[in-house]
Amino acid sequence: xxxxxxxxxxxxxxxxxxxxxxxxxxxxxxxxxxxxxxxxxxxxxxxxxxxxxxxxx
Numbered sequence: 001x002x003x004x005x006x007x008x009x010x011x012x013x014x015x016x017x018x019x020x021x022x023x024x025x026x027x028x029x030x031x032x033x034x035x036x037x038x039x040x041x042x043x044x045x046x047x048x049x050x051x052x053x054x055x056x057x
Contacts, residue, residue, distance in 0.1 A: 011046030018042020 022038020 014046030
């Protein structure tokens with residue numbers, strides 16, 4: 001598995017977890033904004049800053 005698809009799989013999983021948490025809070029409060037908050041938090045947790053290799057010549 002290459003690094004790009006591995007990172008994509010992880011961020012998708014975090015977005016799914018955030019959506020599930022947001023949906024649970026929405027079910028308790030009846031405020032749909034919590035779904036969006038959950039998606040945003042999941043995306044933030046799944047985001048990884050690209051690593052740049054420095055050329056040491």
